Amino acid sequence: MRITIDNLTKKFGDVVGVEDLTLHIDDGEFVAFLGPSGCGKTTTLLTLAGIYKPTEGQIRFGERVVNQVQPKDRNIGMVFQSYALYPHMTVFQNIAYPLKLKKVAKNIQRERVQQVANVMGIGNLLDRRPGQLSGGQQQRVALGRALVKEPDVLLFDEPLSNLDARLRLTMRGEIKHLQKDLGITSIYVTHDQVEAMTMADRIAVMNGGHLQAFDAPDELYSRPKTQFVAGFVGNPPMNFVSVEVSRSNGRFIAETDRLRLEVGGDRGGAAAGFAGAVVMGIRPEDIQISGDGDIAGEIYVVEPLGREDLIDVRVGPHSFLLLAGAETQYRAGEEVKLAFDMDKVQFFDPQTEKSILWQQ
C-alpha cells in the first residue's frame, strides 16, 4: 500500500506536534522515522493510524484519502512501545482480538492465531496472561496481534526500546525479516539511529516537528543535507568546527585558530565560494592519530568502547572525537599528531545550517 502524506500539520492547541510534513512512501517499503524526543514521531504515526485527525494536509492510502476514516476502517496494525496488551485477556485472546472484531469464524481464528504465534515463537504461551510474560515475550505478542489481521500498513512506535540490548539485536533482525517476507508497508519510529540505519529502506529524520531529510541510510550518512542530519546520524557524532575556506595557489585551505588543512578540489571549491566562515564537519572515523599528521593536539579523555577507544583530542580551543583501535595505549595528557581525511569533510552554512555541498 502506497502512503502519501501531503503538507500534514497536527497541532494540539498551540503546541505543534508536526508541521507541513510531506512524505511519499512506496508500497512494501520499510521507512524509519528518526529524531530526538518530542520531535513529532508518535504524533505522525497516530495521525496515520487515525487516532488523531490532521489539522491540515492530506493522507492517502493508495488512492483513498483517509483523513476522516475511523482507525478501525484503515486496516493497519500497530505495535506500541508499552505493547498495550489487554491484561484481562490471555495471549490467545489478545492475538485473536482483531480477528474477532473482523468477525472471522472461530476455527479460522484459532488456526491463524496458532500460525502467527508459532512464527513469533510464542506458540506455547497462548494460555498465559500478559502479566505472566517477560518483556520480550510481551513484545512478540504485540507484534503477533498487529500481524494477525494481515494489515495493509504496519506501524511501530519504538517497539524495542524496553528490551535489553541483546534481545533488541535479535528482534531487529526478526522484524526486518518478517517485513520483507510479508511485504507490508511499514513505518518504524525510533530515536535509536543504529536501529534506523540497519532496518530501514529509507529514513525520515525529523526535528522540532519538521522533516529534515528523507533518504536512504547511506545517502544520509555520506551526503547529509543539513547540519542536524549530519550530527544526528552516525555514532559517535560528527565533529563540527567553524573555519574560513580560502583559495591560494590553486589549492583550497580551511583555516582557523591552530588549524590549517588542505581541502580537495570539489568540496573546497564549493566552500570557498561561500562568503565568510562555514561550519566544517568531519566524522570521527575520518581522523587518524598518526606520526605524519600535521595537526598537533593533546588527548583530553580516553573512553574504551571495547572494540575501539573513543578519544577526545583538544586542538587549541577545538575538540575532536575520534576512534582508535583498542590495542593502542593512549593516555590522557599525551601529545599526538592528527591526520584528517579531507576528502570526506562536509560544509554547512552557519546561518541556515544547510549543506553547501549537497542541495535539496
Place this chain on the structure above:
Amino acid sequence: MAGAGSIEMGKIKEAPVAPPIRRDLLEALQTGAISMAVMLIAAIFFSRIIGPLFTLGNVEETVTDVLSRLLLLVMPYVAYIAAASVARRYTYIDTARALGLAFTTTLALFSVVSAGHYVSDTGVFAPRPALQMTLVQSDAGIRVESVVAGGAADLAGIQAGDVITAIRRDPVDLQAFNRRVSQSLEGDPLRLRFIRGDEELQETVRIVLLSGKHFNALLPGLAFALAFTAIIVFLPGQWAPYIALVGLLSPLLIGYFWVIVATFSFRTEGLVPLDGNDNFGGLTLKNWESIFVGNIAGLEFNIVPIFMTSLAIAVVMTFIVLLVSSMAGYALSRMNFPGRRFFLSFTLILHGFPAITLLIPIFFVLLRLGDIPFIGELIGFNTIGGIALVMVAFQLPLGVWLMKGFFDNIPWDMERSALIDGASRWRTYWEILLPQIRPGLLALGIFAFIGGWNAYIIPATYSIGSGVSNLPVFLEELIDATAPVDWNQVAAVGLFQLIPIFIFFIFAQEYLLNIYAGGAKGTS
C-alpha cells in the same frame, strides 16, 4: 541453658554479647517510668486543665474526667508493657534473665504505683465501705463473731452471736452480703434481718468508709501484674498485631455477639440470655418467627414487600450509579469538551454538600415530577423510582470522581490499540476499558448497594403515608409502634436486614481476591 537453646533454634549465629546487667535494668526502668509519667501528665492535663475550661464555658462535661480516670487506671499496665518489651529483647540471650529483669522492673513500678495509692488514699488503699463487724457463714445464716466497739454495727445495736438471715426481705449468704456492702456508698442504710436467741429482729445499719491500709490487699494486684509481665515477655511477636486488632475491635465484636444472642433469646442481661425466672436459658426462635409471620406486638406487616422494596432501591441504585458514573468518568477522563473543568469542580462541591439541606427542595421537585403523566408514576413522590433517583443523585458526585480516577490510570495506548485493532469506541469501552476498572466498579457498587440497602432518611422522607417502606423505615415504625420496645425483637429485624449485606460481602470478597490473584494487574 536458654542461651544454648536459642542458638540451636538458629536465631543467632554469633555468641551474643550481653550488656552489663545494670544498664538493661536501668533502661527497662526508665522506659516504664517515662510511659508512666507521660500518662500521668496526660491524666492531669485532662482533669485539671481541659476539664475546668469546659466548666468555665458552662458546659456539662464528663468526657475529660472519664478519660483522665481511664488513663490512671491503665497507666501501670502501660508501664509494665513498656518495661517488659525492653526485657523481651533479652529473651534471645537468656530467658531466665529476661524474666528476672521484667519481674524486677514490674516490682519496682508496682511499688511506685502502690506508694502513690498509699499516699493519695486511692486504688487498693482507697477507703472501703464497711459495717465494722466480723462475720462467718453458718448453717443458720451469717453469724456475727464480734463487733467493733463504737463502730457502725455496734451503734445500730448488733451484737456478737446474732445470725443475719436477710437484707430487707432478700435472703443472703456471706458472699452476697459482702458484695452488697462493697457496692454501697458512705451513709447508705442496710436494713438487716437477724436472729438473736429465738427472736427475729430488724435493725438499720449505715455504711461507713474505713481507710484501713491493708497490705494484704496488694498481693492479688502484684500477682496479676507479674503474670501480665510474664505473658508480655513470652508472647510470640507475631501475635501482637492480632491481639491489638482484637482489642480494638472488641466493642464491635461484642456488639455483634449481643445482637446475635439477643435475637435468639427471650431476654438478655448483658451478654447472657435469661428466661422468665432470671436463670440462664430462655433461648427461643420467637423473634425470628414473628418477622416471617408478620405480627410483632400487634403490629401487622408483610415482610416480603418490605424486603423487596429495600432490594429494589439498592439494586436499581447500584445499577444506575455504576452505569452513569463509569460513563461520565470516562468522558471526563478522556475527552475534552467545553465546561469540563467547571463540571469537575462543581461535582466535587456537590459531593461536599450535606444531603439533609436539600430534603425540602427535592420534595417539591418530586411532587412536580409526580404530576407528569406516566413518568410521574415511575419517579414521582412516593415511588421507589423517585427514592432511587434522589439517592442516585447524591451518590453520583463521588462515583463520577472515583471512576474518573480509575480511567485516568488506564494507559492511552491500550485504548488506541483497541481502536486500531478494529474496535468501535463503544466496544473499546465495554470490552477493553471496563474490565480494567473492575475493582473500582466493585468498590463503587458495594458503596452504592449498602447505601441503598440501609437508606433511611430519603425513603422515610419521600414515602410518607404510602405502602412503600424499606427495612430501615420499617425498623423505625416497629420501635415507634411498640411500648415498651422489645429490643430483642428489634435486634432480630436488624440482623435480618444485615443478612443480604453479609451474603453480598462474601461474594464480593471472593471476586476481589480473584481479581488480584489472577494477575490481572496491567502490564504497561
